[in-house]
Amino acid sequence: MINTAERALNLALKDSDYAEVYIEREKSIDVDIQRNEISFAKEEITYGLSVRVILRGKMGFSYTTNIDKIDETAKNAIFNAKSNIEDEYFDFAHESQYGQVKGTYDKKNEAMDIESSIDFAKAMIATVEEEKCEPTSGGFSAGKTESLILNSNGVNRKEIGTSFSGFIAVNAEKDGEISTAYEGDSSRLFDINPEWIADNACDIAKNSLNGQPVETKDMDVILDYRASAGLLGTFVGAFNADNVQRGRSIFADKIGNEVVSPSLSIYDDGTLEGGLASSISDGEGTPTQKTAVIQDGILKSFIYDIYTSKKGNTESTGNGMRSSFADMPSVGLSNFVLEFKDTLEIEDIKEGILVTDVLGAHTANPISGDFSVEANNAFKIENGEISYPVKKAMLSGNIFDVMKNASSGSKEIRQRGPFVIPRILAPNLRVVG
Numbered sequence: 247m248i249n250t251a252e253r254a255l256n257l258a259l260k261d262s263d264y265a266e267v268y269i270e271r272e273k274s275i276d277v278d279i280q281r282n283e284i285s286f287a288k289e290e291i292t293y294g295l296s297v298r299v300i301l302r303g304k305m306g307f308s309y310t311t312n313i314d315k316i317d318e319t320a321k322n323a324i325f326n327a328k329s330n331i332e333d334e335y336f337d338f339a340h341e342s343q344y345g346q347v348k349g350t351y352d353k354k355n356e357a358m359d360i361e362s363s364i365d366f367a368k369a370m371i372a373t374v375e376e377e378k379c380e381p382t383s384g385g386f387s388a389g390k391t392e393s394l395i396l397n398s399n400g401v402n403r404k405e406i407g408t409s410f411s412g413f414i415a416v417n418a419e420k421d422g423e424i425s426t427a428y429e430g431d432s433s434r435l436f437d438i439n440p441e442w443i444a445d446n447a448c449d450i451a452k453n454s455l456n457g458q459p460v461e462t463k464d465m466d467v468i469l470d471y472r473a474s475a476g477l478l479g480t481f482v483g484a485f486n487a488d489n490v491q492r493g494r495s496i497f498a499d500k501i502g503n504e505v506v507s508p509s510l511s512i513y514d515d516g517t518l519e520g521g522l523a524s525s526i527s528d529g530e531g532t533p534t535q536k537t538a539v540i541q542d543g544i545l546k547s548f549i550y551d552i553y554t555s556k557k558g559n560t561e562s563t564g565n566g567m568r569s570s571f572a573d574m575p576s577v578g579l580s581n582f583v584l585e586f587k588d589t590l591e592i593e594d595i596k597e598g599i600l601v602t603d604v605l606g607a608h609t610a611n612p613i614s615g616d617f618s619v620e621a622n623n624a625f626k627i628e629n630g631e632i633s634y635p636v637k638k639a640m641l642s643g644n645i646f647d648v649m650k651n652a653s654s655g656s657k658e659i660r661q662r663g664p665f666v667i668p669r670i671l672a673p674n675l676r677v678v679g
Contacts (some may be wrong), residue, residue, distance in 0.1 A: 247271070247404070250313060251396040254297055257320035259398055262299035262306075262327065265320075266338045266397035268529070269295045270571040272389055275358060277367045279384035279414070282375065284367055287360045294571030297323040303332035309572050335556040339531035339566075341400030347534070349520030352435040355408040358388045366440050370414045373444035379451055382426070384414035388436070401531035409522070410436050412443050418451035425635075427451035427623055428603065432661070434520050450602055454623050457637030460679040466598030467641065467675040468590065468627070474670045475662035476607035476619070478582070481645045482664075483612045485514075485539055487554035488577045494613055496646060500545050506649040508543035509587045515666075516564050516580035522661055523580040529568030530575045537563045542587075551577045579664040586655035590671045593630035599677060600625045600632060604641065615646040621677070640678040648672045 251267045258265035270293070277287045296309035297320050306327025310319040367386045374381045388410050395403045413430030427450035431438040469477065489495040497505055506512075516534025518524050527533050530552055538546045550558065551566030554577055567578030592600075602623035610617035624636040655668030 247394050251394050254316045255396050257317055258297050258299050261324045262301045264300040264338055264398045266298045268571055269394045272391045274389040275363045277363045277386045279367055282371050282381050284364055287364050289360055296571045299323045299327050300336050301327040304330045305336045307574050335553050337552050337556055338397045338399050339401045342533050344526040344533050347517050347524045347526050350407045350434045350524050352408045354436040355390045369440035370444045373441045374416050377448035379448040380417040382415045382417055386412045395531040403527050403531050405526055409434055410438055412438055414444055414447050416447045416451050420455045423455055425451045425454040450623050454635045457635040460636045460639050462679045464674045465677050466595050467672045468600045469670045469672055470602045471660045471662050472603045473601045474667050475665045476604040477645055478665055480610040480612050485548050486577045487548040487550040490548050497545055503545055504543045505545045506543050507652045509653055511585045512540040513583045514539055514549050514580055515583050518581040521581035523664055528564045528566045530566035532562045532564045534564040581666050582664050583666040588654035590654040590656045595627045598627045615644045618642040642676045
């Protein structure tokens with residue numbers, strides 16, 4: 247891998263001022279479940295190389311999946327730079343020392359094959375059937391990714407990481423009524439449990455049967471892990487420095503001000519042990535770090551890649567993320583950690599609902615924060631206890647107001663996508679029955 251990168255870098259530097267090479271090799275196994283059968287299982291290896299160059303202040307980019315086309319890829323990057331607009335803020339990462347990040351590689355991945363992956367999927371199916379539910383879809387995946395960043399500023403970073411995930415969707419039926427539910431889990435280590443995933447999905451589905459309508463009113467809402475993650479997808483864009491600089495963030499001029507509940511602190515932590523997005527560096531080669539975004543409700547920082555940090559006259563926070571070798575880096579989350587001072591206790595809720603998941607979060611307005619979503623697998627809380635499942639309900643409000651009022655979080659935290667979160671108490675949220 248290093249020899250290929252050096253060759254590509256030297257080719258790119260022949261006709262550019264600065265150059266960067268990124269190589270990614272991924273081995274993955276995917277198993278798909280449809281109903282109670284394995285619909286397919288596949289193992290594949292993907293390989294890609296991308297080149298970025300800076301020529302007289304202009305950026306060019308190109309990529310290939312063919313190792314025999316490195317020369318052409320370098321030339322294409324240079325050609326693309328010549329036709330782009332000059333920008334003084336273009337730059338590449340500079341040579342740095344990288345720390346260690348624990349819990350991102352599991353040697354068990356080396357022994358993974360299609361048969362053992364199918365066994366995991368079958369274990370989920372078997373557990374669902376034992377619980378008298380019906381599996382509708384699901385899957386399991388295991389992957390190992392090797393990546394290398396080499397540039398003309400002295401960056402030479404190589405890393406290997408693993409990932410594992412499983413999920414299942416189920417139906418529960420009683421007296422002709424059907425209820426659906428979903429559960430999944432992901433980890434950098436092979437410590438996910440098929441029985442736990444299946445049991446949880448079935449429990450939620452069965453507990454959701456015989457739902458009753460709920461009154462339309464403002465009430466306390468406990469957002470379970472997936473529900474929180476769904477709504478937070480709208481919230482986090484306000485901390486992206488690119489959005490701030492483009493005037494698309496409600497927090498653009500709010501550094502030093504209280505913007506959320508004083509009980510809440512938020513960190514973007516690319517060094518988190520076992521974090522799904524943890525790494526020794528971001529996709530540009532900048533070392534990752536733990537960035538205090540909010541402390542005790544006060545906005546402290548935005549998240550930056552190299553370009554936005556230079557434009558903002560600050561330092562990159564190690565948030566130049568790549569979705570793959572085929573994309574340019576851009577500002578993105580690593581592990582977004584929410585910590586509450588106050589602990590959520592369901593016993594303290596006189597009246598409210600617990601919402602397992604939300605549907606339609608993608609329709610929320612990312613600038614204003616307004617949302618209207620369906621509360622999925624919701625349960626009414628009365629006098630500190632779950633009393634009955636809710637048949638149908640909508641939640642409407644504004645995510646920025648929700649986070650200003652969010653007063654506490656559960657002791658247990660889970661990672662859902664980039665979010666490392668507890669259950670969150672959102673007081674006086676509008677519930678539409």
